[in-house]
Amino acid sequence: MREFATIILAAGKGTRMKSDLHKVLHPIAGRPMLEHLLANLAELTPTHTVVVAGDRHEQLRQALAAHSITVALQEPQLGTAHAALQAKTALADYSGLIMVCFGDCPMVKAETVRRLAAVLEGDARVAVLGFRPADPLSYGRIIADEAGTVRKMVEFKDATDEERAVDLCNSGVIVAHSDDLWRLLESVGNDNAQGEYYLPDVATNAIAEGLQVSVVETGEAEVQGINSRAELAQAEAQWQELKREEAMTNGASLRAPETVFFSWDTEIGRDVTIEPNVVFGPGAKVADGATIRAFSHIEGAEIGPGCEVGPFARLRPGAVMEKGSKVGNFVEMKKAVLGEGAKANHLTYLGDAEVGPGANIGAGTITCNYDGYFKYKTVIGPRAFIGSNSALIAPVKIGADAIVAAGSAVSRDVADGELRMVRGEQLVKPGWADRFHDAMKKKKAEKAEKGK
Template identity: 45%
Template sequence: MNANERPLDVVILAAGQGTRMKSAVPKVLHPVAGRPMVAWAVKAAQEVGARQVVVVTGHGADQVEAALNGSGVMFARQEKQLGTGHAFLCGLDALTDHQGADVLVLYGDTPLLRLETLRALLDDHRERDSAFTILTGELPDASGYGRIIRDRQGNVERIVEHKDASALERTVREFNSGVYLLDSRATDLAHRITNNNASGEYYLTDLLGLYRAQGSEVHAFKLDDPGEVIGANDRTGLAEAEGIIRQRITTDHMRAGVTIHMPETVYIEDTVTLGRDVTLEPGVILRGQTSLADDVTVGAYAVISDSILEAGAVVKPHSVLEGARVGPGSDVGPFARLRPGTVLGVGVHIGNFVETKNAQLAAGVKAGHLAYLGDVTIGEETNVGAGTIVANYDGVNKHRTAVGAGVFIGSNSTLIAPRTVGDAAFIAAGSAVHDDVPEGAMAVARGKQRTIEGWSRRYWGGLREQVNGKLPWLAAWLGKQGD
């Protein structure tokens, strides 16, 4: 088998506690741009073509494994924290097939490592037919990092930890990232790592000496951007990592034909897909499995999660969409809320302070102001007046309402579910509809108006002393009326 035909297995070390996070949540589960940090490592491993991915868990193992359940990875538990070499060995022992595979070591707290970098590392490793390749970086001041010491041929001779480095060695700018690519001997050699050191731990870096003892050269592949392997060790590092990933995401979208005003204020998770000529105004948040088709416009400070917006749809400022589908040419907001199960057809208008839930609105429906539409189906070209409520809950159960096409619902009406309103029906303003309305009928469900002349003068006249000094405008009006 030549180098390019070798399978690739990945071991992700994610067992650490991360005390500097000062959190009950395991370090690797802290989110960066919508994904737990460890999920970024899993994504990179899978996209680079891994045959098997093993995540080594330890601190908060149950939580970490639950978060990655269904992602196609295997787990290995490091029950005792005995060092990186021991953690790696736990991961290797979980692999189902060791034959002829290269093994890549990644970490659950380095979400910035690019897929392009891993591909370049893999290509370099295989072009050299290398036994052991270390991903390295270079910093003006590499304090705190293990230094890469090379031999005269440029191969890696050893790694010296900062605390053990001489004054001369500390001037070396090239550092060890901890990301290693190893040939199939890794399993056998990892079992030979000992803990004969002051800490009594098994160090992964000891593999370097074991490979060299077998006559293998150890190569280094130097990063262009050393920031890719900087871990997020506390909340400030987490924020910095998120800022970098957010900038990558917005830049990629803009290069693909999306207009983003003030991109530094926009938050887009990498699971979101955007078509051409989409426009995003400042402060927009797009989360989860959200998809915006061509020519969609999203207004300032709108929040959209797990929703689909079809071509030409417009979401106006400060609207919130969750699990909704907005049809072509429809517009939503401002200040509207579309909850899960909402489906808008072609050219639907949802105006300010309208809330929908599990509602299907056909083409041309208009609900312009201050309405609640829950568990309802509304037919084409129906007009929903301001203040309309579909009262879908009886205190125990939710009930559905069906409204036909071409219906006119007057302002401040309440449809008490379950109801059926036929096509072309009218509902008079202010009605509380508790019976079905047949096709073409008009429903009026409100008390008959009575007008009592002179009522205000008699009522307020009896309270004149109380009104004086408290309601000057009313006192003045009463003075004009006489007794």
């Protein structure tokens, strides 16, 4: 593509979301919908991107601070054409193609934009994106011939019954050359039912000038706008379905795909098996041949080749499982490394820990890593054996091949090959329990007799 810039409209109040958060910052798969759109458009390497904000523009400025993006303010909000014009100052020195789209339509693909731009290589001076929804509802209509030349664009409220019967609808996405776009935007009026300056009138004005306007069609799912919590949930479901299909196409097995939820950046290798009801948060990577058992939650974690996770396991940010390691039911890891072939099979917490290759962590073991003010590290050497119900009080090191006896609370380093047993002395009183039971039964019987 030649020189290309984008204007993303995000000035609406988003009242139907009923939220203190700006509409376009609501997440899909753990990522703000605006970030999804920006990532898709980044494939086109735009030279400029301008986001037009209005209500809660401070939130947008903060969210976009890490990007090379200009935020233009629309105040007051007088319609979509007026909003697009607010980007003119930021693009004053730019000459080339400009796409105008909406921040609440995050699924628009780069390939679709390329198709729109390609239309402008011919006789067309303006390209618009249309779609044919199952139910046209109150979408604006595009009246076009079989060749895709647009004869008229009209908002639903201003359309005749005959025009409303047309099923080709306007997505709101438009591409034009800067030389045409600014002129056409400035000529848009507000003589309509809402008294607003509508972006589709760019095409209407181009047609009035005798310029060719062409429509490119795409599927409804790609241009579905998100204006409410229900529509946000629909977009989430749509995204998850595509991600599940992608994972299976690339060689993963999902036992019950509809119950597995991915994050926007989840990486899944080949021959991975994922059982039902698994949730991936941001930053999860799963290598080839791993098995993720049911009801596990994985976020910010790296799972190596051939590892086994769960069921009912939780891997939090900084958790790393090296090749062939295993965590079982009700095991939690955070900022911890489980070495190659190491195992923590039951009811264990590993936080701020480094577990060596081949080590075995017994049921009920915890690394006591926090004193209320600071975090401390536990290091467990290769092939060490930690007995059940042990508390490793950091900072502490357990040596290679060492054994920590079950029920121990270890607060000092354990040397290589050493046995550490930290228990109170067992007191043995033969026959005490029998005498206790006899006495209590007698007492109970006497109490019952008095109560008669």
